[in-house]
Amino acid sequence: xxxxxxxxxxxxxxxxxxxxxxxxxxxxxxxxxxxxxxxxxxxxxxxxxxxxxxxxxxxxxxxxxxxxxxxxxxxxxxxxxxxxxxxxxxxxxxxxxxxxxxxxxxxxxxxxxxxxxxxxxxxxxxxxxxxxxxxxxxxxxxxxxxxxxxxxxxxxxxxxxxxxxx
Amino acid sequence: xxxxxxxxxxxxxxxxxxxxxxxxxxxxxxxxxxxxxxxxxxxxxxxxxxxxxxxxxxxxxxxxxxxxxxxxxxxxxxxxxxxxxxxxxxxxxxxxxxxxxxxxxxxxxxxxxxxxxxxxxxxxxxxxxxxxxxxxxxxxxxxxxxxxxxxxxxxxxxxxxxxxxx
DNA sequence: CTGGATCCCCTTGGATACTG
DNA sequence: CAGTATCCAAGGGGATCCAG
Numbered sequence: 001x002x003x004x005x006x007x008x009x010x011x012x013x014x015x016x017x018x019x020x021x022x023x024x025x026x027x028x029x030x031x032x033x034x035x036x037x038x039x040x041x042x043x044x045x046x047x048x049x050x051x052x053x054x055x056x057x058x059x060x061x062x063x064x065x066x067x068x069x070x071x072x073x074x075x076x077x078x079x080x081x082x083x084x085x086x087x088x089x090x091x092x093x094x095x096x097x098x099x100x101x102x103x104x105x106x107x108x109x110x111x112x113x114x115x116x117x118x119x120x121x122x123x124x125x126x127x128x129x130x131x132x133x134x135x136x137x138x139x140x141x142x143x144x145x146x147x148x149x150x151x152x153x154x155x156x157x158x159x160x161x162x163x164x165x166x
Numbered sequence: 167x168x169x170x171x172x173x174x175x176x177x178x179x180x181x182x183x184x185x186x187x188x189x190x191x192x193x194x195x196x197x198x199x200x201x202x203x204x205x206x207x208x209x210x211x212x213x214x215x216x217x218x219x220x221x222x223x224x225x226x227x228x229x230x231x232x233x234x235x236x237x238x239x240x241x242x243x244x245x246x247x248x249x250x251x252x253x254x255x256x257x258x259x260x261x262x263x264x265x266x267x268x269x270x271x272x273x274x275x276x277x278x279x280x281x282x283x284x285x286x287x288x289x290x291x292x293x294x295x296x297x298x299x300x301x302x303x304x305x306x307x308x309x310x311x312x313x314x315x316x317x318x319x320x321x322x323x324x325x326x327x328x329x330x331x332x
Numbered sequence: 333c334t335g336g337a338t339c340c341c342c343t344t345g346g347a348t349a350c351t352g
Numbered sequence: 353c354a355g356t357a358t359c360c361a362a363g364g365g366g367a368t369c370c371a372g
Contacts, residue, residue, distance in 0.1 A: 033288065033289065033292045034213075034285050034288045034289070036295070037288045037292075037295065038207075038208050038213070038284075038288070039208065041204075041208070042204050042205065042207075042208030043364085044364080044365075045365095047200075047204070059333085059334090060333070060334055060335075061333065061334080070366095071365070071366050071367070072334080072335070073335090073336085073337095073365075073366070073367085073368095074364090074365060074366075075335095076334080076335055076336080077364095077365090083302065084298065084299050084302040084303075085295050085298055085299060086294060086295055086297070086298025086299070086301075086302070087298075092334095097333050097334095098333050098334050098335085098372080099333070099334090100333080100334065100335090107291060107294055107295075107298070110287075110291070111287065111291070114283060114284055114287045115284065117280060117283055117284075118204075118280055118281065118283075118284055119200050121276075121277065121280045122199065122200045122203045122204070123199065123200065125273060125276070125277070126199045126203075128252060128273055129202070129203065129251050129252055129273075131252070132250065132251055132252025132253075132273070133250050133251060133252070135252075136249065136250040136252070137250075209344085209345095210344085210345075225353085225354090226353070226354055226355075227353065227354075230354095236346095237345075237346050237347070237348095238354080238355070238356095239345075239346075239347085239348095239355090239356085239357095240344090240345060240346075241355095242354080242355055242356075243345090258354095263353055263354095264352080264353050264354050264355085265353075265354085266353085266354065266355090
């Protein structure tokens, strides 16, 4: 078995001085719990599966065809994980050709709606992020060029980008 | 170079039949964009860094001490990624002992607030998820036991374990 | 049809050592 | 102090074969 029970080492109980902060709360203590869900929704396929199942109940092969690119191994794993977390419900029909239906549980649907807020945010701000990346890459290139040519005593203030440049 | 430019292979342009659906929209087409941010906020440390920087501007070592468990390599990588995405702002002070301050950009703060909704959801529903996991594990154990002992022809209707067991 | 088991590659991420 | 570069272990994830 590759997964099974998983451990969450690190900062789970090392809150140290536990204040009543809001951020301090979930960035250290609750992180171990948040991490589970976060890792799940962020893994390569869970999101897709949840999104598809939110539309309608689907069978294994149906999901496999729809997603196109997922291996049956990962689909099975993903579905089992989601099932274990109570996000999807698995129904087996004892017929001659095995038929298994997967559907989102209320919990799963609820999570999906929550996630959509994040997705929406991402879509709305994606241009800004893309722009930031381009700008960053440009700064890095400029810095590299400047490093390569030690002449022209330009103000060596900064690292990746001169603070005055923006 | 381990990172640098990253590729996003797979379902990015294979929308195939692009309907005007809501879900279909972000589960296939926009996924490639969402994936970037999702992978970023879901990676092991970005969330922690964002949360800490949302409280106040911090220095490298300060973050290193605060997070406790992160390697300087990952902290540097995480910060550079966040900087590249325009989520954090890096300020270098050209003083004798090098001093670098990191702070959240408005974009980063905005993302943080969006993420907190998801975190809140997780915290609120964590008990349900934990319960679902326990129930799942119990079902699997029961199934394993039943497989080992082929007697008692219980109705194999649904789920991984006999549906009548609960 | 629905997966589990196996092999294998590649990425993520930790530990360590070395610059500026 | 603030990183970068290198080495290396663990896990994610694809391909394939096989079983129920």
